[in-house]
Amino acid sequence: MHLERLGEVMKLYSYWRSTTSYRVRIALNLKGLSYETCPVNLVVGEQRARDYTALNPGKGVPTLVLDDGTVLTQSLAIIEYLDATVPEPPLLPTEPLRRARIQAAAQTIAMDIHPINNLKVLTHLKTQMGLTADGQLDWFRHWMTEGFAAYQDLLPKGVAFSFGDSPDLADICLVAQLYNAHRWGVDMSPFPHLLEIEERALSLAAFNDARPENQPDAA
Structure with missing residues (x-):
């Protein structure tokens, strides 16, 4: 499956200074995938709001929501998913x-x-x-x-x-x-x-x- 070819636009819940969000932004960009940024202000505590914790019980960022509503959390898990579904360019080798x-x-x-x-x-x-x-x-x-x-x-x-x-x-x-x-x-x-x-x-x-x-x- 190639997300961009399917015309999917994902939502990335992130905070601009979050290094974990930064990781996922880089991966999405390397894969050439379109996404909408949904800011979560960690400094004022928006990550603890009830509607956000329903998406991410860990009360952190990033959270990646696919267009079908599937929710992914934890930056390394998100990047591994992206690498598995959009293999080029590879971010991890198979060897x-x-x-x-x-x-x-x-x-x-x-x-x-x-x-x-x-x-x-x-x-x-x-x-x-x-x-x-x-x-x-x-x-x-x-x-x-x-x-x-x-x-x-x-x-x-x-x-x-x-x-x-x-x-x-x-x-x-x-x-x-x-x-x-x-x-x-x-x-x-x-x-x-x-x-x-x-x-x-x-x-x-x-x-x-x-x-x-x-x-x-x-x-």
Whole structure:
């Protein structure tokens, strides 16, 4: 099934600064799929509204709604669905070992960095644990630095992107997370290779159009 050929227009519920939403926007753009952006303002708590939690019980973004009403949540699951239903260009290879290595790098960001740096965790640390603003920045920077070091060590040499000469799932996760790294002042001097990958990726329309600042709800 090729969604674009069927004329389907999907709805992507997202927040402009959400890195998980950023991932899905990149994937949709790489696949050449049309979608309508439905902003969910996480800062004011729209993700907790009853009509939204009926779509996404996890009270987060992104949520992808197909034109038949099918609802998908969790960015990696959404991207895997898109890759299965719209195979070109592939975001994950079929060869098992290469696929596992790309997934390991992507999960280093999606499972090791992101979950402990997202808004609800930081809000809890602030309101329940008394973490100061400086403490929050230290927390952000520490876990991103740890994760980027692990990610960089997983990469092969001599290719344009993370694992090859075209972007894949790992690059999608990396570029989205680097947005937060720049935003929160992470020292990227130990990671010049990651910045080179980011520059190449953002020169592509699929990545550039998905940037947070290019979204309709960007503040």
